Amino acid sequence: MVYIAMATGFLLILIGFYGALTNRNLLRMIVAFSIADTGINLVIISVGYLPGRTAPILDTTVTAAAAAARIIDPVPQALVLTAIVIGVGVTALMLAYTLKLYEKKRTLDIAKFTELKW
Amino acid sequence: MVSALYILIAALGAAFFLGFLKDGMRATAYALTLAALVFMNFISAGWVWVFVVDGAAPVEILTSGFPPPFAINLRMGLTEAALTLLVNLSGLLSALYLKDVLLALGRRSMAVLLIAVMALCGIILTRDIFNLFVFFELAAIATAGLILLSEDKRALSAGFKYMIVAQAISVLLLIGIIFSYHATGTLNIDGMAEASTELKTGASIAFFLMFIAVVAELKPFPANGWALDIYESAHPAFSAIFSAASGAAFLFAADKLLHIGGAAWFPLATGIGIVTFVAANLLALPQTNDRRLLGYSSIAQTGLVLAVLGQQDILGDRYLFVAGGLLFAHSIAKAGLYWLSGLIAGRELPDWAALRSRPLLIFAFVTFIAMLSGLPPFPGFYAKWELARLLAGEGRIALLALILFGALLEAGYLFRWFGYIIKREQPAQRVACTPHKLAPVIAAVVAGWALGYLWGDLSGHANLLLAVPLLFALSFLLLEWLPAWIKNTLAIAGMVAFFVLTYAEYDPLRLIFSVIILIGGPIIFLASYHEHGRRIGFYPAAMLMYAGLTLLIRANDSFGFFAAWEMLTVGSYFLILRGKHSEPHALSYIIFSLGGAFMILAGFALAAQGAPQFDLASLSLLTQPLAPWVFILLALGFMTKTAAIGLHIWLPGAHGEAETDVSPMVSGILLKAGLFGLIVLLMTMGKQQLYGIELTHVLLWIGALSALLGNLMAIFEEDAKRLLAYSSIGQMGYAVFGLALMNHLGWLMALMFVINHYIYKSMLFLSAGGVAKRTGTRDMYRMGGLITLMPLSFIATLIGIIAVSGVPPLSGFGGRWIFYNAILSSDVRLPMVILFFAGPIAFLYLFRLIHTIFLGQLKDEHRKLKEAPFWIILPQMIFVVLLLVFAVAPGLALRRVDTYLNQFFPEGGLNWAGTTISSNYGYWNPVAIMITVCVIFGSLFAWLLFVNRKAQKVKQFNIVFAGERPYRPETTHFAWNFFAPYRKALGFMVQPFVTRFWSGLTDLLHAAADLSRRLYNGNGQTYAFHFIAFVVVVYFLWTGV
Amino acid sequence: MTGKNMIKRLLALLLLASIGAMFASLLLAYVPDTDLNFTARYYAEHTAADIGAANIVTAIIVTYRGLDTLGEVTVLFLASGIVGLVLSFGRKQNTTLRNLVPVGELLTTASQYLAPIIMLLGVYVFVNGHLTPGGGFQGGAIIASGMLLLLLSDPLKRFSHTLIATVESFSGVGYIALGLVGLVLAGGFLDSRILPNGVLGELISAGAIPLIYSLIGLKVGAEFSSMLTSLSETEDL
Amino acid sequence: MSGLMTAMTAVLCIAMLVAALVAIRVLGDKSLPIAILAAGLVSLLASVLFLILASPDVAMTEAAIGSGLSTFLFFFVLARIRSWEKGEREYDGEKHD
């Protein structure tokens, strides 16, 4: 199960990259990157997953004393939370840039924004 | 000290607090921003103080009350303190610089700036790998935001391109982090470093991904198109932060990763770094946009430091000194240059000529490019020295060669740029100087010099900024407001005084050089009295050159010698650049000279075998197989200065185009530095064989060919000063030849040439310069018949050419006589044939010099010319006297040297009985010759005068054309293409093969650079491709290796 | 052009195949842990005692790795600030607003009732962050959705920038201030143990975590709202 | 139990991959709104997967932020561009290839 999830995560990253490398539309590139972001989150979570264990939340079934043997690794989850938020921040930023770039040139084709080069 | 956490807290607190302020309270917001930045600087500076002065141990800072690895911890050590200070300072100064922009854009922009600085500090401070990622993202996002401070609309697309790449980078980084966490069970950097047997193998993909992601932020070639676009379009104040502070922070992050990965990964860092360094510098060559050029240079320098990071295994305790020296020099200079670029209206490099109206800013520019090029006395210089010696000590020669090659490229475009500033037409738009924009620039200059002092202090060598001659030279910077004649007097007085105080310290050989420099220099300075006004820039440059020369002959160890060499190179470059049309020539001069200097550096580094420095005398202890290579490197380095054939193409232009009083300095005096170097080299290392080839024999050939081709080129030259310059190539060829003979008389001959060449070449250059000043041209065929108008110049030239040609009774003959005696005791025959051929050729150009200028027909437009100015004539007359004295009594100068040379070559000395000088083969009595010739000459002349006492002066052609002069003198002054038949016969020998070779080489470099920079086609998607391809290629190269 | 596109796609496939190879070797070499590593074990064993939070992830986010979270919040702050900057980039101020097509009555009415409820939900999520899944970020996002609804229902209704900015600043400054209190009173910056741990599983427990998470929630909500308003308020060309 | 979970995971994963391929126009040449929705779907499916992987916190976040908010953001921008694009100028560069 972990392997499937992790493989899917990796594949999503690759799909995202492929989309970003082959679509010239700015918005589609951003969409592609958000897919890659999802993929990376999946990979991280998979790494933290221990088969047969539960979420790292203490309650009556998972007591503090037994926690070490019952829960999965909480660290990757904390990391993913951060990663998601950062991801959406970057996405918002890129979207704002896109809007502005469109306003400037009336196109979303990234190949048209090459006035800076060489 | 205040905890380093407060750096982060202050920035964040202020940034969040800005939201409370209404939009109208922008001034308050700005004040708050500045206050926060000042506070952050205060903390960093305080820590630097604590670590440097009190020598405190690094401090661990825990957050949330738990020890690592369970909570995030920070560390404050000396490196962190220094780097955060760098970051905060550049942030503060840029904020100051950005005053207008920030006030216009409001509190959000200020918050972004604060957070950017905070994030960079966070990258430096944190010891947690994921926290590093968070700060990375913060820095990246803030970067994307700060790009928008620019007025350049294109910044928008640059920001977008950056974010594309940043996204890809962060994906790889996260994967790397999570798998590293999986492998080690911790996110703490130090914990990972301890636990990571797996990551340290060099095959760990997890670590590779982390590392490559961090490295990608350092803009490695070729995945750096986005960075260039940012540099080009962003606000210069932001670029200053981006280059100086971001670069430093990300480099430190790379260092942290290497701490985890360990030595197995060092070669990867070095490889990426050095490729970036060389490639970015190469691609910078065809740049015309100033900010993009600086961007390339930034990338290159970052690459260099990355390469150094990968060398920490051999740098040992000098690691911080080297990496820090390079990094700080780069950061300060680059920030300074970006700030400067904001003062310039145009974006093309020549637009910087606007700086000319502000000498202070020119000084700033010079400081910055000197720092970037690693010239003394700046930190980069010491760092370069240490790096070179350690690399060479470990046998990493290829890396050293690449570093030096890249550095040469960089110096090339930086100095070319400086040439534009000094020489190109000033644009209409002036430098826009407001105090808040000027202050950061000046702060960078001050910081640069202060760090120069600091690094000198830490270097373990003599601190260059405490060397008296250099200080004396630098003091002229402060005296620039004085009129030229006062400065001239001070310069003369200073040099003579220094000589008087120190002359007892020199051995006879050095005494000759010191007299030429410290007494001969002032004589030439007499000619400088003719210049009026303040002559801004002349004296610091000239005195820097003299300081370098003085330090050179006083140097006992390799470090002092090399530092002096660089100083004199730079000083003379500035001097040469002052000539009217000397821009390209000064450039080729500095490139050749720096190339030579780098060879010397490499040679010394090889010879040192890891030692920080060594006595020059201990060069003699070197053995095979190292010795011949050291010999070759050093000899090549020195011969760039003597303009040996093949390395000579800079000389004619540089000497020819220089100002009237500069030409004799750079010809008569500066060339001797190369000879001095060769003397030191041959004195210590003697003969060396490489693959059975006797290297001194190679030198013999080079010397002979230089003499021949230098002379040949001189005869076809129409320009008087260039003719003299070519003649210098020939003369130096003789001297090199003499030294390479490796016998007593050969050396004596070389020294004879040293003295003679100083006297007559200075004299001839002054004379030609004086004439050129009056006639307004240096083309000899435009002159003619000036003998009656400029009799004193004529006399100087006449005496000069007799002396140069070696005709008795003047001193040139002494050189020839010793030459013949010297070759008789040598067993090498063939190169002498060439020298024999070269000898008579000198007559050709010398005759042409005097004939076409002073004889023949006077041009109409010259009829009212006056003699050259008094101050130009005076030194010439002194030289005439000197020549006569030296002709009659060469023993004055040579006798002690002759004795001194006995310790190196006990046999074959001269015998100085009475007035006769005799060798094993022949004899020579200069006094008798002089008397005989004078008596014969005098009596004949007197007789002729007597019989023709009533003769009256008549016009030319009174007989031939029966008094009717042909209408236009141009048609009958036979001067242009004077030696046409000679060109028909031997012109093939002076085809500009060498020039073609070098210009072909530079064209090739340029073309290659121009072609490969099309890689950066401006498309963000392509840049993403570059990044992915970069990762893949590096991975395969790395695992393939 | 299509030929060029084909080449581009092939090249992309080739490159990504190589990256994929790297990933594949990571995947193949991956062996799931059978037991918690020492860091995770520490959290599992000590969270309850140290922090008093039932949700260990929350404990890590708010306390153990609080600096990350502060950074994370700052990322949002930055992003929203820059979104605002970008959209005003190169534009003169005070241009007139465009006219949008009127929105349906239903949406307007619905949103007026729905929005407060959604926001309340958000508050619930972050206040209970230390006990149940969810916390400041999720809650903040939910609050922002409420704001979004309001925006959709009446595009011309400008949110009070001052209000958003004040909430933004208040929560941010408050967060840092709480962190400082931790530095002064407890073990270090962002230490949540400035308040008693209480009883595991109760609402008022886990030290200052509920307080901090609430501030984070407010902050996140404010940032998202600010972003959304910035995006919605861009003027017409 | 475990077998069922694995099967569910597999189905989810395949669905995600298909949605992702749709989003980047490898499967079918779908319009931009569809692509955005597909990406949102990937996110949403991922959050379900997170739940299966015992990460409720992450699942909530992904659902609220990854699939919710960011999809909104996309549509916001898209709508804005569409409204500007009165003169039916190209918004999709590749249509002009």
Added chain:
Amino acid sequence: MEFDWMKIPYALLTLFIVVNYGFLLNALIQKIAARVGRRYGIPIWQNYVDLIKNYGLRSSITHGAMFYLGPVFRLSGGVGLLLFVPAIYGSYMFSNLSFAGDLILALYFIFFGTLGMALGAGESGHPYAAIGVSRGLSQVTTSELPLALAVFSVALQYQTLSVTEIVAAQQGGILNWTLFTNPVAVAAAMLSFLGSMMRPPFDVVLAPQEIPIGPPTEYHSSYLALMQTNRAIFPVAKIVIYMNLFFGGASDWPTFFLKVFLIYLWSAFVGVVFPRFRVEQSIRWFLIWAVPLGILSILMV
């Protein structure tokens, strides 16, 4: 070999002998050349007549300082060259002022007069003068080269630069002459000699039809007389060097006269046989034929 006041009158005596010999020799050679060309030629005393006439004339014009200096340089060069080389081997009387310097001095002093003459001609302002100088200098660079090589070869051979010692080493029979001990060097030197005598085929420098309009026309009266005197001294002085280096020197005046005459005749002989070369042709000729010989001589020593 120290200075001695008595050397001055002795040197003047040598000078006197050589001047007279030179006049007669020049006339003789000219006459021989004329006879070869089926002309009658000048009377043997013609040079004396010219000289006395010229010295008798008074000039009332001058073209300036260098105009004076040209002939002075020229003659000083000739006289000096003669005096710096011992004329008669083994004779104290006729060792002249050779104590002042060795072979190198003599070799370099050759140029003293050339240089001065070139300068004087230059001041006349006549383009032809400059053309002549340009050609002469061009040619001399290659024509002197074989000589220099040969001299160096000889110096290497005898391991000395002193003319006296070189002559001394050649005593004791004709086979001891350098001519036989180092024939290659002598061959090179004699080819070079052709070039330096300003006779055909290497006389385009003076190009009798064109160039003389230059300097000699401007120079007249006593200026010309000085140059004529030099024309008598200079070739002899130069031949003395050749004689000393290659042909065993002369231990008495008759040998001296004979050897000098024969060597001179060599150049005249070649001159009447060959046509004139252009400058670049002669340069090539020397480089192709004479210089390799010189190099060979050095390598063979």
